Amino acid sequence: MSFTVIVPARLASTRLPNKPLVDIGGLPMIVRVARRAGLSQAARVVVATDAPSVLEACAAHGVQAIATRADHPSGSDRLAEACEILGLDGQDLVVNVQGDEPLIAPAMIDACAAQLQSRPDCVMSTVAHALDEAAEFANPNVVKLVTDARGTALYFSRAPIPWWRDAPQAPGPLPGTALRHVGLYAYHAGFLRRFPTLQASPLERIESLEQLRVLWHGEKIAVHLSDERPGPGVDTPEDLERVRALIASGA
Numbered sequence: 001m002s003f004t005v006i007v008p009a010r011l012a013s014t015r016l017p018n019k020p021l022v023d024i025g026g027l028p029m030i031v032r033v034a035r036r037a038g039l040s041q042a043a044r045v046v047v048a049t050d051a052p053s054v055l056e057a058c059a060a061h062g063v064q065a066i067a068t069r070a071d072h073p074s075g076s077d078r079l080a081e082a083c084e085i086l087g088l089d090g091q092d093l094v095v096n097v098q099g100d101e102p103l104i105a106p107a108m109i110d111a112c113a114a115q116l117q118s119r120p121d122c123v124m125s126t127v128a129h130a131l132d133e134a135a136e137f138a139n140p141n142v143v144k145l146v147t148d149a150r151g152t153a154l155y156f157s158r159a160p161i162p163w164w165r166d167a168p169q170a171p172g173p174l175p176g177t178a179l180r181h182v183g184l185y186a187y188h189a190g191f192l193r194r195f196p197t198l199q200a201s202p203l204e205r206i207e208s209l210e211q212l213r214v215l216w217h218g219e220k221i222a223v224h225l226s227d228e229r230p231g232p233g234v235d236t237p238e239d240l241e242r243v244r245a246l247i248a249s250g251a
Helices: 029-037 052-060 075-086 106-117 134-138 189-197 202-207 211-216 237-248
Strands: 003-009 044-049 065-067 093-096 124-130 144-147 153-157 179-188 221-226
Touching: 003 029, 003 075, 029 044, 029 052, 029 106, 044 052, 044 075, 052 065, 065 075, 075 093, 075 189, 093 106, 093 189, 106 124, 106 179, 106 221, 124 211, 144 179, 153 211, 153 221, 179 189, 179 221, 202 211, 211 221
Parallel strands: 003 044, 003 093, 044 065, 124 221
Antiparallel strands: 093 179, 124 179, 144 153
């Protein structure tokens, strides 16, 4: 199995300005993400960005990076342009690793790519793990999903799904059934190029979840169920301090 990791990065974060360049243990976060992804089986790791400062940081630390347009409405559109720049074939595997995941597990990247490789009926694959905490189940910032018997995604939602109607106490998740979505995706490059041409779906707009466009158009997403949780991502200053502490401790 051969695949390329693409890490989209932009500076326009409202909660954490210049997020890709924040220092974590002496390195810009985007460099830490790329190096972490490089521990996977990926043939190469490429940062795709519209920011000259990110290109400069990557060059200074030996990370391959390419310049993409600044007007992309989503990360998937940026990935599609990156596929064109890199000259990827339609069947080439691409894994999208978010630029704010400096503790992403390399084995999880490999598993996501392998999941798509094993499911020729699917255009994408992603990752989920068991969700046991009631607070996370109710949190709209934690994306949940449900699958069919083969592990194909049926729906993604910010709402608590599946809802245990007949819970003995307050309604909530039936133990062992709730899944938390991990924002890690594998695609065929040909589908990535086609994705920006697909009409945005009403469900995507309501939930603010781009992957619902794929399901709305009748395409399939394979889901790898992971036994481990990913390391924490960085969305806020509080997240940044937590990750800094973990890396300082050798995590």
